[in-house]
Amino acid sequence: MFKKKVTFKVLLLLIASDILETTVHFLFKKSTLDVSYGQVVDLTTMAAFLKAVFASPFLWGGLLTVVTVFILWSVVLSKIDLSVAVPIASFSYILIPVVSIIFLHEKISALRWLGVFFVLTGVIFVSLSSKERVEPAK
Amino acid sequence: MKEGLLLVLFLIALTSLCDTINQLFLKSAIDSLKFTPTFNFLKISKFIFQLLIKPRLWLGFTFSLISLCVWLVVLSKTDLNFAFSADSMHYIFIALASRFILKEKMGAFRWLGTGLIVTGIFFVSLS
Numbered sequence: 001m002f003k004k005k006v007t008f009k010v011l012l013l014l015i016a017s018d019i020l021e022t023t024v025h026f027l028f029k030k031s032t033l034d035v036s037y038g039q040v041v042d043l044t045t046m047a048a049f050l051k052a053v054f055a056s057p058f059l060w061g062g063l064l065t066v067v068t069v070f071i072l073w074s075v076v077l078s079k080i081d082l083s084v085a086v087p088i089a090s091f092s093y094i095l096i097p098v099v100s101i102i103f104l105h106e107k108i109s110a111l112r113w114l115g116v117f118f119v120l121t122g123v124i125f126v127s128l129s130s131k132e133r134v135e136p137a138k
Numbered sequence: 139m140k141e142g143l144l145l146v147l148f149l150i151a152l153t154s155l156c157d158t159i160n161q162l163f164l165k166s167a168i169d170s171l172k173f174t175p176t177f178n179f180l181k182i183s184k185f186i187f188q189l190l191i192k193p194r195l196w197l198g199f200t201f202s203l204i205s206l207c208v209w210l211v212v213l214s215k216t217d218l219n220f221a222f223s224a225d226s227m228h229y230i231f232i233a234l235a236s237r238f239i240l241k242e243k244m245g246a247f248r249w250l251g252t253g254l255i256v257t258g259i260f261f262v263s264l265s
Contacts, residue, residue, distance in 0.1 A: 025218060028210065032210055039214075039215070040214060046211060049210075050207055059210075078177075093223065096218060096219055100217060106218065106219055111262075111264055112261070115223060115263075115265065116258065116262065118254050118255070118257045118258030118261060119223050119255050119258030119259065119262070121251075122226070122255030122257075123226060124251070125247060125250055126252060128247065128251075129247035129251060
């Protein structure tokens with residue numbers, strides 16, 4: 001049986017996976033900014049765009065981080081329930097806008113923060129609902 | 139980004155859809171092996187090997203790759219913070235697919251959570 005208690009060690013792992021998850025998307029965004037390529041309008045420009053992006057070290061850094069997050073996440077899930085892990089991991093919904101403001105100089109309005117809050121609450125509800133007892137479908 | 143908003147939302151929906159299809163193939167491949175969770179390293183290795191030779195798994199991976207490519211196009215067109223929040227629409231696709239394709243039963247709490255995500259994406263898109 002899995003332990004349900006979130007120990008300090010598990011919490012640290014979760015925070016690490018949060019930060020790495022944010023890093024993944026930051027690196028992906030960086031890789032698209034890295035290439036000096038115009039707008040993608042059709043499949044031809046998309047192919048040229050992707051060729052340029054896949055040559056960016058940021059993208060491969062991002063993919064490497066994806067693998068790291070996957071391993072960390074598997075370790076976390078072997079220690080605690082998914083319904084406990086997901087709400088804590090949803091911290092990246094806050095972390096991403098913060099990183100976007102600081103490092104990418106993106107602007108975030110109050111309405112968008114409200115939207116982020118709704119999404120975050122929704123994700124937490126969905127993950128908590130895995131404890132719900134429901135009758136099997138007919 | 140007003141004019142391109144619909145296109146970007148469409149592309150995000152496309153990556154979410156590809157992700158969902160990937161999850162469905164993955165789930166179907168895993169279910170077909172009738173594996174019970176264990177910490178036995180040998181059994182886990184055997185399970186992963188059996189999984190890797192399932193064509194369905196690679197079909198899923200193909201969709202995952204398409205999803206990555208479309209996602210990169212999305213990121214080139216819009217802010218990261220918008221794309222990340224809007225990408226949570228995969229929760230909606232997963233919920234619908236679980237309910238109607240896998241015939242899983244969903245509780246009220248889960249529908250409520252999915253509804254909140256829809257509302258959130260709506261607000262994020264408005265701004």
